[in-house]
Amino acid sequence: MTTTTVPTKSRLAHHLPLLVTGAIAALGVALIYRLVPDDFPDSLGGRLVLFAVALVTGPVFVVVIRWFASRIESPLHRPTTVATVGALVFDSLMTGFAPQFYGHHGAASTVVIASIVFGAVSIIVSEFLMSERK
Numbered sequence: 001m002t003t004t005t006v007p008t009k010s011r012l013a014h015h016l017p018l019l020v021t022g023a024i025a026a027l028g029v030a031l032i033y034r035l036v037p038d039d040f041p042d043s044l045g046g047r048l049v050l051f052a053v054a055l056v057t058g059p060v061f062v063v064v065i066r067w068f069a070s071r072i073e074s075p076l077h078r079p080t081t082v083a084t085v086g087a088l089v090f091d092s093l094m095t096g097f098a099p100q101f102y103g104h105h106g107a108a109s110t111v112v113i114a115s116i117v118f119g120a121v122s123i124i125v126s127e128f129l130m131s132e133r134k
Contacts, residue, residue: 017072018079021065022086029087029119030094033112034103041104041111050115058122062130080127084120091116 040046062080069079076082094101095113104112 014075015082018065018069018074018076018082019086019089021068022083022088023090025061025083026087026090026094026116029116030091030102033116034101036103036112038104038108041108041115047111047115050111051118054115054119055122057119058126059130061123062126078127078131081124084123088117088120091120 036046036050041050061083065080065083069076091113099105099109099113102109102112
């Protein structure tokens with residue numbers, strides 16, 4: 001019985017386009033967050049809006065990333081999860097090394113990051129719910 005393994009370099013090559021796409025999407029979201037007024041996340045209404053937008057964009061992100069993955073003929077089974085990992089890596093690095101990049105400080109910064117993490121969870125849950133069952 002012979003088993004074939006894919007070299008590590010090939011596995012990374014399959015994931016890299018979607019990881020980079022996720023990071024670019026996260027950069028776009030970060031730039032949009034910079035437009036949000038600094039005191040907006042401090043109010044309950046502002047928080048509700050940020051979390052509602054994060055919830056609603058989950059399924060949209062899944063559709064867009066699946067379309068992109070089909071265009072680049074990605075062999076990955078769950079391409080949106082890979083793109084979300086790329087986005088979370090970007091967000092984690094920016095939060096850890098340059099939290100001011102999102103344009104908020106103090107409690108508002110915490111709400112912004114929490115809504116980003118909530119958006120990532122929304123994306124992953126949406127991908128599972130939108131997956132075909134066998």
